[in-house]
Amino acid sequence: MKPKIAVFDFTCCEGCQLQILNCEQEMPDLVAALDIITFREVMTERSDHYDIAFIDGSCTTESEIARLKEIRQRAKMVIPIGACACLGGVNCFKNLHPMEDVLKAVYGQAAPYYDTIPARPIHAVIPIDFFIPGCPIVKEEFIRVVQEILAGKAPYLPNDPVCAECKMVGNVCVFDKGQTCLGPVTRGGCKATCVTGGAVCWGCRGLIDEPNINAEKEILEKAGLSIKDIVEEFSLFNACQEDVWK
């Protein structure tokens, strides 16, 4: 029996769902191996009988909480995908302001019609079975997770920092170029794609299980960042994980 797959979008840029659609070469095999039954962005058909729910985006409204609870009830496996769903991601920024102010400022008189709550990752609302981090998710990792689930394996979640893969692909460390990087404390598995792509690691895959935050802060300071800059660096994708890095 092919597993029945649903893909849901919450508050996000939908780039992670797009990454699924970007598996152009694998698409025929994916369609053959999976029974994709709900995927609003590309499907009109839909069904509520799914085994695995992939969730893109973070939870930012009351109605999304309700929707998540319903998904949890129906799905055997819930797998958040992407920084917004796994970490809260960039959405967590609005949490820094009181929600009534946010609403009033935006909608004025109409505020009571709208529903906004502090942004949060999916696991803060419902229990999850696994997660695929990244902003956006890495196509190859998505495929691998699907393969492992199909094979009856618990999917592998990398816990080595980005630096390790950055070295494996042979990058020159950006600290050597006078830039700064969150690679030493960020969960690898992306092949250090941002450094390889000419940028730095912004921490989109979240922190590793036991990050040495003090050591990281020390090297950022040594590289000339102010406390404010360091906070910004961490808060780009990890604003909701404040308790770990503050």
Added chain:
Amino acid sequence: MEVSRIDINVHQLTRVEGHGNIIVKVSDGKVEEVRWEITESPRFFEVMLQGRRWKDVHVIASRICGICSVSHQLASLEATEAAFGIRPSEQTILLRKLLYVGEVIESHILHLYLLAAPDFLGAGSVFSLLDSPEHKDEVLRGLRLKKLGNDIMEMIGGRAVHPQAATVNGFGRLPSTEDLLYLQGRLRNALPELEAMVQLFKGFELPQFTRETEYIALKHPQEYAWIYGYISSTDTGLATLDQYLEVANEYCVPHSTAKFAKHARESYAVGALARINNNYEQLNPMAKMAADELGLKPLCCNPFMNNIAQVVETVHVVEEGIDLVEQLLRIGIQEEDIVVPVKAGRGIGAVEAPRGLLIHDYTYDENGYIVEANCVIPTNQNHANIQRDLEVLVPRYLDRGENELRLLCEMLVRSYDPCISCSTHMLRLELR
């Protein structure tokens, strides 16, 4: 057929980016309500940009939209560069244009094959088309073209969604000559596929529905404008970028989390059709032939033709890509020092995102931190026009019955290729 009562409530329209509803109520043969409603949760990006260092700004801006992340990045980079008084090198501009070609191909093909085509082929999704022996090959062709777009973005930008290489005044990583030669081959090989795409869409029957409106797009004296130009309107002619606020009058409407916009009339349209209506003459030869073949001529006021305009533009950008690669090979890729002279100031960046005119407007302090940011999103500019189109379409097709009318409404909205999540992320948050 006598239709006295219609109650259409499309909750979360499918095969579009983001969340929107279509509500149509007809009773006793009278149209009581036609509403295009946006329910996407807002994300307040303009506030997020406030206080950020210049080097992170385009990284954050990219996250406004996963589908047109390159557009947001480039508009953002242009705004920052304008604020700092930077003029990027020829190489940087060529590479940006090439990156853009990748995005336009990917985005248009995504819409044409994965979102729109199922309507014309009577399917619910591309997945069921892949299962059908009749359509499988067409879909595979679409996927190949889509991959071409993604591969260009990967090679030039680092990856397809939220690429990392483009930075203020340059590229953090440059393609090699072999990369460019490889792309050249890939682009050339795509030409026959484009021909097949044109034939496929020629076979689709589009509703003959027209409604005159204003079309706004960037315009450039020398080229079909993508990432540089003036603002051009089919009603009022040219305007400079700093007049953008007069053009895009944004306003809030009840029950929508997105803002609407108007200019010379009560609504206007942006996007592929708006571009062709403004810049038809600058299309490449093959693209013009495709336009001819598909019966697209300015001024075209059938919103469903936006699909066709995307087909034509896809042909155009592949040709443009071949040309850009040749230019890059001619000048030879050089490593450049990326110098960024930070200073206080305001800058505006404007690009034609696949879905239409996109503007970022930043004000920086002397240390390169953002003081104020404003963004005008394509789909916001289209919401009002979609609403007006629906208001005219519904009474005209009332006799078709509820099901067909619902499909027509959906197809109409879909033909704008709306990017709803973008459109709600730019709500201004003024905190006191």
Added chain:
Amino acid sequence: MDVFITSKADFDSSIQRMIQQNEIYGVKRKTPSFAFDRLVAAEELCLDYDITVLPPTKYLLPPTESLIKFKLAPEPSIRSSAEAQPCILIGIHPDDLHAIKLLDAVFTGSLTDVNYLARRRATTIVGVDCVNPWPYSFAASMGTAIPPRIFDLWLTDLGDEYLVEVGSARGEDLRKRYLKTRRAREVDLRQRNKVRQDWLKKYQLSLDMPPQEIPKVLDEAWHSPLWEELGQKCLACGSCTMVCPTCICFDVRDGIELNLKEGERYRRWDSCMFDGFAKVASGENFRPTGTARLRHRLYRKGKYMLERYGELGCVGCGRCVHACLVDIASPVAAYNRLAKEAR
């Protein structure tokens, strides 16, 4: 000894011909450093480089490498994927060649790793003396700045010419096919000895003892406070091991296709500095702290490898010294400090 001289101009055109007919990897600029990469044109080759980001051992033990391929249907079957394409590595420094000597001892000793052996045999090694030691290297004091005799060809930069030493039949064949040489004379050899002495003096870091003494120092150092001091700063990022030419630890994983009919087992670089490296399925972690891991790494380099394979596990290239962002990975700093503690 077969030693020859070739002019630099001739050498460049030889390389160009070599590139046309062979798969050849050489040292190229990778701003602000250098890297071994596939050569496309002779002018890309930099033989006066200081260091490469990754050592050339990446061609013998690649970051990921398929070990076996299998089919599950219709009948289960497995085959080895040990295979290698012939290639030439050009520009290997003496210290990196010492590392290869150690790898040979590990992988072709009492048990043979055929994946390694296949690659090793397919690889022709053209080395070069290090003219510009980088500031983090301490190879001179490790005795690894002079190449071991396991090369096919060895180049020494004599100004306008290279001195070319032939180390194997394969090297001789390469010389005959591509290089325009004359036999070296006594003065050339004297010149080589002289420049080598000059270069040795350029190393900025040095071990305060003969390298053979390191194990003795370590014998007394198990409880040194140094481990704790360094260990708590460790990011467990693995950078120090990833860049090291003698680090060889790997993880083994299975991959399977979406059709569940075929797949492969592959190995991938691993690091004893990762916190999960010694963790078993029951949750027990046999090296749970940065302190224990850092100590293990430096013992392995300075003692265990020597005891097991007859070669030190550190060749003094200095890559880890520089790669470590918190400045704790340096073997030379640690060994010198421990020696001082012992005195």
Added chain:
Amino acid sequence: MAVGTELGSSLFLPKLAELLKVEPLSEKEKLFQLRLKDGSRLNHKPGQFVEVSVLGIGEAPISISSSPTRDDSFELVVRMVGNLTGALHRLQPGDTVGIRGPFGNGFPVSELLKRDLLFVAGGIGLCPLRSMIQHAIDKREQFGRIILLYGCRQPAEQLFRGELGEWRQRPDIEILESVDRCPVDVAWEGSVGVITTLFPQVSIDPGKTTALVVGPPVMYRFVVAECLKQGIAKERILLSLERRMKCGMGFCGHCQINNRYVCQDGPVFSYAELSRLGEAEL
């Protein structure tokens, strides 16, 4: 240089083996009987282990729990703890797995000849010991006394209950059993308490005895102390260790303890040797 040697067959290439029998032993452990498909014998020594693969899932080191003195099949006991072990538990007789090895030194059988053997097994530790126990039973005349101290957390976790019953019948084997705790409604004739409580119940001749100890890491320290107290020499206390392992050949580095590789130099070590290794923490 060895580089000139012939490319042999890859040590990473498993042989295919057929599952002949799958038998649940307890809630979490199953016994697997296997035979190599190419008809060859495994040729292992008691105390060695194999790397078992389920293709597509992975590989894990598993002790061989049957004696080479039996037939051309061999037996493994696997506790379900994760991916590979979970996949094994889903297999049926007739299915195929991959086998590499045997690996490791195994018990030093020739040094054990004529000696009294004190087997101390904690939980699943009985599995590797069973290969040696079977061996000693099959060649009973070659060894002195055979004493087995077997401790589990509770009666239901006892493995090989049938075989234990047979051993208990034999006059030439002495068996003492303990459980950490026993539910009130379960009949239990052995001791209640940790395994070391069994020591005072046997009298051994320390000069003639070799202790063979396998169990969870926490058990080792206490059992070793007890053995020493009984006067058994450090060299005569043998322990089998578990470490993370990926290759079984001393390449991958995971199982290293100081300069020793558990997969090659072990898994059986004397306490004398382990006490010199700082990382063994014994």
